[in-house]
Amino acid sequence: MSAGSIGKAKSSAPDLVRLPPREDALYVEAAWLYYHDGLNQNEIAARMRISRASVVNYLNEVRARDWVRVHLDSDVFCGHRLAAQLCAKYGLAEALVVPEGSGDRDGAAASVSRVTRAAADWLPRLLEPGDILGVSWGATVYQMAQQVPHTPVSDLTVIQLLGSRPAALGFEAEACTSMLAHRLGGQCINLHVPLVLSTKSLRDALCDEPVVRDQLGALARCNKTILACGTCDADAHVVRSGILSAAGIAEYRDKGAAGVICGRLIDADGQPMFADVEERMIGVSLEQMRGKDMALLVAAGPGRAGPAQAAIKGGFVTHLATSARVAEELLEMTS
Structure with missing residues (x-):
């Protein structure tokens, strides 16, 4: 097979635009509380002292970025x-x-x-x-x-x-x-x-x-x-x-x-x-x-x-x- 016809595909996730470190930490914290600790969105909002709308956005974003996948x-x-x-x-x-x-x-x-x-x-x-x-x-x-x-x-x-x-x-x-x-x-x-x-x-x-x-x-x-x-x-x-x-x-x-x-x-x-x-x-x-x-x-x-x-x-x-x-x-x- 010629060298040009076969290529090794990368298995890592696609490159992402990185958020500021503090913003990254908030996304990860919301995902952990929801998927691992079983808190609902209102409980997460109260725990993190943010709005429920922000919690929804954080959870949508981590799934869109493939940081979390429901299987x-x-x-x-x-x-x-x-x-x-x-x-x-x-x-x-x-x-x-x-x-x-x-x-x-x-x-x-x-x-x-x-x-x-x-x-x-x-x-x-x-x-x-x-x-x-x-x-x-x-x-x-x-x-x-x-x-x-x-x-x-x-x-x-x-x-x-x-x-x-x-x-x-x-x-x-x-x-x-x-x-x-x-x-x-x-x-x-x-x-x-x-x-x-x-x-x-x-x-x-x-x-x-x-x-x-x-x-x-x-x-x-x-x-x-x-x-x-x-x-x-x-x-x-x-x-x-x-x-x-x-x-x-x-x-x-x-x-x-x-x-x-x-x-x-x-x-x-x-x-x-x-x-x-x-x-x-x-x-x-x-x-x-x-x-x-x-x-x-x-x-x-x-x-x-x-x-x-x-x-x-x-x-x-x-x-x-x-x-x-x-x-x-x-x-x-x-x-």
């Missing part, structure tokens, strides 16, 4: 009744199901946030020294990556599974991979090529370049993956990123397309559905995505049960992180 034991959610039923029905190694939170103002967004947060807490426990972790892309994977705690894993390699696609979406493949490598203290292998080329011959020539050939070879060595399975509707990620048009995805949906994994279509049984654009794409193949030691699918939000079931049936998933509503929909579906 929920993933075993609790893996022991959920729905999680056990999902494992039994679909043959999953483990499933994690979080409550829906129907009282939130934006139910769909809140559900996605809960699932990605729970998956982020769960991921480090699914990794071991020496693992090679392949990372998919999309809003769900990016949101999860942002929340993974700084937990160094010895001798971990994190690999981008598909080429880059210029977009103003903020969750490109290289961003998902780099962020996870940073938070897990792993080596990062980014795939320094476009996802889609203008012609097949150009795609083939680029794949023959030694550095790209080495990077693509690394994809086959992944023993664990993180993925989302996209929808096939007009607002699908592959449409918003310009890989397929709205008319194009509708045509494939009419032919039976049920989900999208790493830019590639699958039907309801998880079998590949070849799209013309694929001959110009650079990235992991669907066959390379099967048979992993651990493959974590993060599925949350409306319309995700169908794609999730397709991904599971296709052999792309061993572990599932989802919400109670999606879990119930999966259990109601015929397998």
